Amino acid sequence: MSSIAGSSVASSDGARIEVSSGSPLSGRIDVPGAKNSVLKLMAASLLGDGSCTITNAPAIIDVTIMADLLQALGAEVHIESGSITITAAQVHCVEPPADLVERMRASVNLLGPLLTRYGRVRLALPGGDDFGARPIDMHIAGLEAMGARVTLGERHLEATSAGLHGADIAFDFPSVGATENIVTAAVLATGMTVIDGAAREPEVVDLCRFLVGMGAEIEGIGGPRLTVRGTSGRPLGSVEHRVVPDRIQAATYIAAVAVSGGRLEIVDARPDDMEMFLRRCAEMGLEIEEWSDGRSDGIVVAREGRIRAVDVQTLPYPGIATDYKPLVITMLSVANGSAVVTENLYPGRFRYIDELTRLGADIRTEGHHALVRGVPNLRGCPVRAHDIRAGAAMVVAGLAAQGTTTITGVEHIDRGYDDLVGRLRSVGAHITRLGEAGSAL
């Protein structure tokens, strides 16, 4: 059981969300820290001997899973009111429990830290969202170049090393997870590691800054070439770090305005991290402004009338993230005109389209393209959330639908969204969460 105090993550058992279109949205929503950063920072805490404090942490199920994983390894984890403190001085196990590992993709981020610090790791092949094959060959090739011996079984991998050494690694494709695993392995290796073709996502930058805060030497942060000087096995130190805001959650509230109309101040969203997405939103006819009141800043989004259809394709950062795509397709479902959306990262990531079609959207897919012909309104009906972002897209679709949309599979939304329903209700959305006990974890 996690020592998680004051964290209020609802139990999703039997939960459903009911949502319907209503009046335009109005007010302020604050954006919590990014799921795809906080989980990596938690895993990277294994590299230090001191205590790592991570603030602005979202209250999401995946954080409790990562906390349970770290505790199973022997780390101390304390979570209270958006702040996580991890002390990894007493780690005694390098075999994270498979039942937890299999619940999310981010558990693959335990690989680099455990291997480089303890010389061995046995990891079940990680799970996560079901949107097609998600290989880890680049992670493995990078670690092998640093001297690791990796054996891949059907359901797990085992890696050992008598001490990793620096290496020159060139990625053909800027994989987020592989970049993160190689950087976290390299910080304790002997010598210099250079990663060419590194991923540049804001969450990768956040991880690098966290590691630098712990005492790591990393150059080129935010660029395509990262240079890491290892400590030759000496553990890193303590850090206090605020998690970067979740750009996909910010995009979810922008999408809500796109289909409902109104005006929202989205507090703590970082426009620089979302530039290409915001550009497309502006082309669709949304008014987007950077906003600041002296204490906090973010984005103001407003819409009058129907948005226009605009073609979109997903690409690694700084392109439009694949995680925005279910939201983009939902927005385009009710846009004026037709648009083609092209998926360049996960060809299988179109499963939620059947659900949108049930709601009355007109979408055809061919290969990795989707042709979306906008309709004036969707019609509410029961739908299922198949993964985190698709689940959020169902909520947005419900805001665009006449009548009631009932969403099941809420446990997927809870993996990555911190009180999506409460936040949308607070700005006037007609949305309710039903059918669960609700528990503090």
Ligand code: UD1
């Ligand atoms: C992370 C995010 C996910 C996001 C994705 C792309 C987390 C927990 N998940 O996933 O939400 O959609 O970045 O922004 O942070 N690939 C290989 N071999 C590898 C690694 C990746 O072929 O060894 C391929 C994948 O199949 C995919 C592409 O590279 O087609 C992108 O994967 P990657 O950037 O590694 O994504 P993740 O880190 O898994």
